[in-house]
Amino acid sequence: MRVTIFGTKGYDRRFLSEANAAHRHELVFLEPRLDLTTAPLAQGSGAVCVFVNDCVDAKVLAVLAEAGVGLVALRCAGFNNVDLAAAARLGVNVVRVPAYSPHAVAEFTIGLMLAVDRQIPRAWARVRENNFALDGLIGRNLHERTVGVVGTGQIGALVARTLKAGFGCDVLASDPVVDPALEAIGVRYVAREALLAQAEVVTLHCPLTPGTLHLVDAAAIDRARDGLVIVNTSRGALIDTSALIAGLKSRKIGAVALDVYEQEADLFFEDLSNEIVDDDVFQRLLTFPNVLVTGHQAFLTEEALAAIAGTTLASIADAEAGRVLTNRVGLERVRGGAHPG
Numbered sequence: 001m002r003v004t005i006f007g008t009k010g011y012d013r014r015f016l017s018e019a020n021a022a023h024r025h026e027l028v029f030l031e032p033r034l035d036l037t038t039a040p041l042a043q044g045s046g047a048v049c050v051f052v053n054d055c056v057d058a059k060v061l062a063v064l065a066e067a068g069v070g071l072v073a074l075r076c077a078g079f080n081n082v083d084l085a086a087a088a089r090l091g092v093n094v095v096r097v098p099a100y101s102p103h104a105v106a107e108f109t110i111g112l113m114l115a116v117d118r119q120i121p122r123a124w125a126r127v128r129e130n131n132f133a134l135d136g137l138i139g140r141n142l143h144e145r146t147v148g149v150v151g152t153g154q155i156g157a158l159v160a161r162t163l164k165a166g167f168g169c170d171v172l173a174s175d176p177v178v179d180p181a182l183e184a185i186g187v188r189y190v191a192r193e194a195l196l197a198q199a200e201v202v203t204l205h206c207p208l209t210p211g212t213l214h215l216v217d218a219a220a221i222d223r224a225r226d227g228l229v230i231v232n233t234s235r236g237a238l239i240d241t242s243a244l245i246a247g248l249k250s251r252k253i254g255a256v257a258l259d260v261y262e263q264e265a266d267l268f269f270e271d272l273s274n275e276i277v278d279d280d281v282f283q284r285l286l287t288f289p290n291v292l293v294t295g296h297q298a299f300l301t302e303e304a305l306a307a308i309a310g311t312t313l314a315s316i317a318d319a320e321a322g323r324v325l326t327n328r329v330g331l332e333r334v335r336g337g338a339h340p341g
Helices: 010-022 058-066 084-090 102-117 120-128 154-166 180-184 192-198 218-223 241-249 280-285 302-321
Strands: 002-005 026-029 047-050 071-074 093-095 146-150 170-174 201-204 228-232 253-258 291-293
Touching: 010 026, 010 302, 047 302, 058 084, 071 302, 084 093, 093 302, 102 120, 102 154, 102 201, 102 228, 102 253, 102 291, 102 302, 146 154, 146 192, 154 170, 154 180, 170 192, 192 218, 218 241, 241 253, 241 280
Parallel strands: 002 026, 002 047, 047 071, 071 093, 146 170, 146 201, 201 228, 228 253, 253 291
Antiparallel strands: none
16 A cells, blocks of 8 residues: 655654555655645655654645545654544544553653653753752652543553552542452552642553643642652643643642643654754743653653554554454544653
8 A cells, every 4th residue: 555654754764664564555754744735746656654743633634534544643642633424424543553562651650750750851851060069959759649640541540559568659540441450459540630639749641631631730730749759641731731830839839840742743752953943832941940841752762663663564464454443543532541742
């Protein structure tokens, strides 16, 4: 099958090309993201392959369907950027990668938690300038802290298990589906509101849905414990960034580590080092010494990229052969267990 791959980087070309040896699809790599202006570039392809910040709304899907595209293959787990109702109406199938390497994101999450809690980025910057003073670098132990994990799919479960068994944390969890294996090791499931109010550290691992949009908002921050640490490696819009900044300014929030940002589509995955970034909210966020931001890289390991490429191309092969699409996303999908990155 001819597949037009939008928003590609060097690592996409490498891992997709390597995985394609087993399928021999005709891969067309494009640097631009998919949107209404670039959708016609898929003319002649049976499938398009997209990532988290590509636009797959009703208008784009109409152009793709008119061009003969019958499959949208997401090389990620999240699908909030796809109009599933429009896809169903137009007869366009949508597939995703529900699980690739949950360890990649879970490990990165713990790394962010430790880095921001122990002032590692600030310490590194100081040493680069031959400043070895320790004033201002006091951190806190994770051991015996109360940590809340919102979403206990594959990634959230790994994070919860690591924090409980590895660090001896008191772990609270919130998810519509209770994981008995986590309960067996002492993880306590509570309502989301109770988790946000009781936890000293909160880490987010749930998909972006109408029910989770801005789940960390001004009201949640007001109810939180003083000095709350927030970590988000899931979806940027789970957090109301303006409310987050207000919480940082009031000292209600003690530290923040983000690998995602709700307006990241115009920023992340691009080199803007020679540009003026005119997102005032994002720039304000970067001024806080207790905020650590990375550019949506939690998924970026060799193991995860290989799994993403293999699963994506296998789904395309299934579509071409008329087989059942085991990774299909339909309107009935309201939750996801894997990282949406």
